[in-house]
Amino acid sequence: MSDYAVRPITEAECRPTFDLLVRSLHGNPPPDERWERVRESWTAEGRTGAFHDGEPIGIASSFPTTLTVPGGATLEMAAVDGVGVRADWTRRGVLTAMMDAQLHDFAKRGFPVAALHASEALIYGRFGYGVATRMATMQVKKPAPLREGVAASGRVRLLSTDEAIETIPALYRRMDSGRPGAIVRPDLWWPIAFNWHLYADGGNHRVAVHTGPDGDDGFAKFHVVPQNTYLDPERGAALEIHDLHAANPEALAGLWRFLLSVDLVEVVNVRGRPVDDPVGLLLADPRRAQTIGVDDELWLRLIDVPAALAARTYGAAEPVVLEVQDRMLPGNRGRYRVGSDGVECTGADADLQLDVDTLAMLYLGGWEAGPLALSGRITGANAETLARTDALFRTRTQPWTGTHF
Ligand SMILES: CC(=O)SCCNC(=O)CCNC(=O)[C@H](O)C(C)(C)COP(=O)(O)OP(=O)(O)OC[C@H]1O[C@@H](n2cnc3c(N)ncnc32)[C@H](O)[C@@H]1OP(=O)(O)O
Incomplete structure (x- = not known):
């Protein structure tokens, strides 16, 4: 029997579990004034803790949102936004116990999918999460007209902190990209993930808004980091973009024109962009923009495989029969016939076998079946089956979430 209990947290346990999370990520727990700004975002709902003698030793937190899937439908999604185990309790199964409780809780509450951003790539595959979207890190060296x-x-125009807090959530809501992988940012997301960085003690980020003929249609949150030193006093700063969304090509170009024009800056860095980001194509000299890294973005967990498969659309091709394995949620195990006319459970022979984490990688269209087969994640398929799988699952645009949580 374990010497800790895993259970939902109470309202009184919100602050200690938040502090635990921050400490597990090597940050400093917020003083009272900062806690006041985020406490409404960290309620007990959707938060599972591990406790020893009444003290929190682990937290696995989530909030409800929706995920856009290929074809434009949206699915209720549990966004796992904060996982940490106290350093003196790691590698004793605390996370495993919390993940098990959390996945079953999501299933009970009717979430067909869950997702997270992983601090390390070795942690979440074992719980059935797979990398469903990837993101690019880009650098633009100035001058770059x-x-x-x-x-x-x-x-x-630049907004004051109060204006940004007041106006950006509504602007973001109006800019529905329809891109697979996009999520709704609920009210509780903003204080903890956006507003927090606008205050001097949280990062001093600035917000620029683009206005087109029909009103505000894009924004960028950014932060300028000095790079000058005693020996190199004239070196230009680095402008780091933390959030950039545009409703149309003119807004995207207008925001880039502005960001590349800020004085005393020699380089503009941006993380978390879609892998098909067009910034290089906007520039007179495309070589001024470089993709300097591609990383995993959204780790997706299919909680209810039949419901998730049925929610998206598929390309025109003969159906494939997938045989799915799921170690933690055995109800998902089975064979699914996936075709352009829909999805059904079937007793027919399987065309290929895969685990539920690999199905999550295929699900939003972020991966081709070939590399998944070459790496042993898909088995039993010949070249023709892989081509058919791609024709069914491929999407017009690369999936991208663009919201960190
Ligand atoms: C969604 C997010 O919030 S991402 C942020 C995650 N949090 C952090 O990174 C904060 C710092 N780290 C931690 O708090 C903890 O180390 C955690 C949460 C990552 C892991 O918690 P633990 O209680 O140690 O995990 P647990 O003991 O259940 O380990 C389960 C398995 O995962 C493995 N594992 C756990 N963490 C890691 C890791 N960081 N790297 C590699 N393997 C890991 C364990 O070795 C174990 O493997 P096994 O089943 O083969 O023995």
């Missing part, structure tokens, strides 16, 4: 003829006729 836009290509002649790029339409960027709108205006960009």
Whole structure:
């Protein structure tokens, strides 16, 4: 029998579990004033803790949102936003116990999918999470003027902290990209993930908004980091973009034109962009923009495989029969016939076998079946079956979430 208990946290346990999370990520727990700004975002609902003698030793937190899937439908999603185990309790199965409790809780509450961003890539595959979207890190070296003829006729203005907190959530809501992988940012996301960084003690980020003919249609949150030193006093700063969303090509170009024009900056860095981000194509000299890394973004967990498979659309191809394994949620095990006319459970012979984490990788269209087979994640398929799988699962745009949680 274990010497800790895993259970939902109470309201009184919100702050100690938040502090535990922050400490597990090597941060400093917030003083009272900062805690006041985020406490409404960290309620007891959806938070599972591990306790020893009444003291929290682990936390696995989540909030409800929705995920856009290929074809444009949205699915209720549990967003796992904070996982940590106290350093003196690690590698004793605390996370495993919390994940088990959390997955069954999500199933009971009717979430067909869950997702997270992983601090390390070795942790979550064992619990059935697979990398469903990837993100690019890009760097633009100045000077980097836009290509002649790029339409960027709108205006960009900087917001005060209060204006940003007031206006950006509504602007983001209006900019539904329809891209597979996008999520709704619920009210509780903003204080903890966006507003927090606008205050001097949280990062001093600035927010720029683009206005086109129909009103505000894009924004960028950024932060300028000095790079000058005693021996190199004139070195330009690095401008780091933390959140960039545009409703149309003109807004995207207008925001980039502004960000690349900020004085005393020699380089603009941006993480978390879609892997098909077009910034290089906007520039007169495309080599000024480089993709310097591609990382995993959204780790997706299919909680209810039949419901998730049925929610998305598929390309035109003959059906494939997938045989799915799931160690933690055995109800998902089985064979599914996936075709352009829909999905059904079947007793037919399987065309290929895969685990539920690999199915999550295919699900939003972020991976081709070939590399998944070459790496042993898909078994039993010949080249024709893999081509058919791609024709069914491939999406028009690369999936991208663009919201960190
Ligand atoms: C969604 C998010 O919030 S991501 C943030 C995750 N949190 C952090 O990174 C904070 C710092 N780390 C921690 O708090 C903890 O180390 C955790 C949460 C990552 C892991 O918690 P633990 O209680 O140690 O995990 P647990 O003992 O259940 O380990 C389960 C398995 O995963 C493995 N594992 C756990 N963490 C890691 C890791 N960081 N790297 C490699 N393997 C790991 C264990 O070795 C174990 O493997 P086994 O089943 O083959 O023996």
